[in-house]
Amino acid sequence: MQGEPAQSPGNPQAQQQPPQRQQTPKGLGWLLEPAAAGEIGVYISGVEGAKEFTPEMRQRLEELMQRLQQEMQAVVSARKCGALGICGGNHQTCPFLSECTTNTVDCPQLTKCTGNT
């Protein structure tokens, strides 16, 4: 075996094509848009000339959106975590997280921490 795959599950942009630009009259415009607060950006590559999604593609997109929704919920929830709040938002100095790094992958401290969300 040699190397990692081209596209990791957490990297939805990995194989994207340049999206269509949205330009103002002054030439100002995004080629890759940043996510606004509360949003995530997903770019979808396609076969050149294709005008619509196949049913299978639509289904995959639905699944992707559901998954993203679930994962984003986790991020949003973590911000509300009372334990994380103790360290002022700095995860590197948070006593819960720093203790976790010296433990196993199933660290009870961290489980407790995320369980407080």
Next chain:
Amino acid sequence: MKESRYNVWVERGDAAYVFNGVSGALLRVAKTDYDAVRRYLAEGRGSCEPEVLAHLAAGLMLIPDDADELAFLGRRYAAGRHDLSRFALTIVTSLGCNFDCPYCFEEKHPSILDDEVQRLVLQVLDDQLTRIRSFGVTWYGGEPLIGKKALLALSDAFIDRCKAAEVAYNAQIITNGYLLDEKTCVELRDRQVTQAQVTLDGPPETHNQMRPLANGKETFSRIITNLHHAVKYLQISIRMNLDMQNFASVEPLLQILADEGLVGKLSIYPGHIIGINTGASSPSTTYRRRCFTNPAFAQAELQFSELAANYGFPRRSLPAPSGAPCTAVRANELVVGSKGELYKCWESVGNQLETIGHIRDYQNLNGRLHKWLKYDPFADTECRSCVALPVCMGGCAQHAMDPLQHENRCGTFRHTYREQVLAFVEAADSSPAN
């Protein structure tokens, strides 16, 4: 207001473009606006279009004077490392392989994942299901399709359990493609394996030298045959492992794939062959072909991408912002060997000196785990000052910790960021939509 240290500016025609690694955004501004912004940032005076400044701020290209981007990235890395809402396993169903590639870094002890290890894997998943929202699997080897029986059985059990627990499930496979017949493709598709990475190292005369069967026979034609049906069921990504000797084979391979009618049906990208020598008896220990240095590979990748695009294969995008970049440094991810032994890094598979424990006792791992979960790219002065940090987050931890491979920890963006941004911009400008 100050400029982000992670901006990459390029100019083309009457426009300037800025990519920011923290946001992953790419903005086009008129050259006159670009000049005004530069003047404003350098001299603290002059007038800029408010709309331009607003866009630059939205893309994190302009940030508050007291913003600490390194601290922000540190928090992003920690959040990715300690994300327990997602669980992921890389599972070696067979450490044995039907190929005998001279550059392979694995020390193989042929064995198939047996029923007892399968039972233990499911036990671990059951432990996790109460608190995770998604579960991801990478089927890995050796050659994972040699262990197809275990792969299919585990997949069925994973899907059932995740469905019952309302946990999202996804899977991909890294395979040499030789056993990827149509029946297998259907079986994989039905088990929610959506992506497959298959390696071709050149046209037949090159590929068959670099990736022969264990008995020395050729593999190219059968893989090509398999790709024709595989693309109907799976997203196929072709990896071409490159060194200085097979680089001339890039275009002949692209030509063959084009002649086979595979353009638009799969993607292709280059892999960097690295002469890993861990002291173990893996084939790569005696690999005598000439490997690219990291900067030279970055240049080779640019040429590869241009050639592939000329043949109609999709361009890879600019790198996306990253958290903790791989299984090795994410707390809730593991690599499971075929005998149930556990590792953190894909490159460790088969190396007994790198096992971190056994799946039967996965909550009691040994001290080798610490080096992965304590690895800190922000302690590396080069990483701290590198424009690529937001998209690579230190790159390969395995290589970073090895004095002989330290330079190979980096992705290519470090060396060719301007060229990559410019190539993306040129592709966008020349796309029919524009």
